[in-house]
Amino acid sequence: MNKKLLPWLLLICALGLSSTAAYYSVVGLSIVFAGVAIPVIIMGSFLEISKLVIATYLHNQWKRTYTGLKVYLTLSLIVLSIITSIGIYGLLSKGFQSNITKMEIDSKRVANIEVKKNRFLETKQEYVTEKQNIEGDVSQLREALSTGTTTQYKDRETGQILTVNSSRARKTFEKQLDKALGDKDKISTKIEALNDSITNLEITILDMEVDNEVGNELGVIKAFSELSGWSLQAVANLFILILIFVFDPLAITLVIATNQAFKDLKPIKNMYGEDKIEVEEKKTSEPKYNPLTEHPEDIYIPEPKKETPPPPPKMEGEYSLPDMSHMTPAQQIKFLQTQISIISKSKTPDSYKSKYKTELIKHQIKLKKHQSELEDNQKTY
Numbered sequence: 001m002n003k004k005l006l007p008w009l010l011l012i013c014a015l016g017l018s019s020t021a022a023y024y025s026v027v028g029l030s031i032v033f034a035g036v037a038i039p040v041i042i043m044g045s046f047l048e049i050s051k052l053v054i055a056t057y058l059h060n061q062w063k064r065t066y067t068g069l070k071v072y073l074t075l076s077l078i079v080l081s082i083i084t085s086i087g088i089y090g091l092l093s094k095g096f097q098s099n100i101t102k103m104e105i106d107s108k109r110v111a112n113i114e115v116k117k118n119r120f121l122e123t124k125q126e127y128v129t130e131k132q133n134i135e136g137d138v139s140q141l142r143e144a145l146s147t148g149t150t151t152q153y154k155d156r157e158t159g160q161i162l163t164v165n166s167s168r169a170r171k172t173f174e175k176q177l178d179k180a181l182g183d184k185d186k187i188s189t190k191i192e193a194l195n196d197s198i199t200n201l202e203i204t205i206l207d208m209e210v211d212n213e214v215g216n217e218l219g220v221i222k223a224f225s226e227l228s229g230w231s232l233q234a235v236a237n238l239f240i241l242i243l244i245f246v247f248d249p250l251a252i253t254l255v256i257a258t259n260q261a262f263k264d265l266k267p268i269k270n271m272y273g274e275d276k277i278e279v280e281e282k283k284t285s286e287p288k289y290n291p292l293t294e295h296p297e298d299i300y301i302p303e304p305k306k307e308t309p310p311p312p313p314k315m316e317g318e319y320s321l322p323d324m325s326h327m328t329p330a331q332q333i334k335f336l337q338t339q340i341s342i343i344s345k346s347k348t349p350d351s352y353k354s355k356y357k358t359e360l361i362k363h364q365i366k367l368k369k370h371q372s373e374l375e376d377n378q379k380t381y
Helices: 003-031 034-060 067-147 166-208 212-219 221-228 232-265 276-285 329-345 349-379
Strands: 151-154 161-164
Touching: 003 034, 003 067, 003 232, 034 067, 034 232, 067 166, 067 232, 161 232, 329 349
Parallel strands: none
Antiparallel strands: 151 161
């Protein structure tokens, strides 16, 4: 991806996600504190803006900021992120609760319809049983009318068993048969009406299930709830917590990444005003010049100078110290130590060596004492 395009993409994502998080947070806080909605909206808006400014400041001025200020701003950033998460949770939980309420209302409606449907089914079953009994009576009556012999018949109204023959009771059989057929037709009509009512109730339940937008919206949560055995509220809270733990921290991270991307996009100048990256790339691309291998004849290597030690002091008569006025006390002490070493290594007689060395050592002690006094005065000052 083009280096110049990446910062702008990060900026768009950071602004979009931060604005969305800020909107959700402010609306959610106004829901939580509904009594003072307008003040909460004003306060939440400025807190969200301050959060982004703090994140940008800490990223750009981390090394220049005092420790106490860094700690306070970092804690403020964490607390503001938590407040944003609380606002987002309030908004999302309200939406879920409204869906749950609608789903519960629809569930109660369906349950009431199911109760009515069950009642119709029970009544239908009673009518079916009664119809079957009537059909049995009709069969007996028709058999009696067709045979014309003596027949025993149970009266449905009195419950008595009647024994009649064709000559005396034919009219009675016909009346009973007509009444049974009429009852059968009435019961059949009622059963058909009940079937129509049951069918209409089933269609109503199917329409409610198809048109149930809340159930479709909560399909994933319901499936996860059935799979895990958790309640719908627990599953919804889990999903909301996952969202809020990703939402606002990602927005802050994108703001920081955007600052870093634009900082890297700006070229760094060296002491000559050139772009440091381009100069380094140019240096790495060009082969290094090595004069030792390419043009060794043009190299002049001077011969090292031989340092000659200072001449030993004269050993005749009294020893006179050389002029050391141009030297510092430390240099004088070092020079005297060198002279003592030279005298010790010389072939001068021991009597002269001892005398000259004593003079040099005395002078060296005076210089050391004077130097220590100067250092004490400087420390006191």
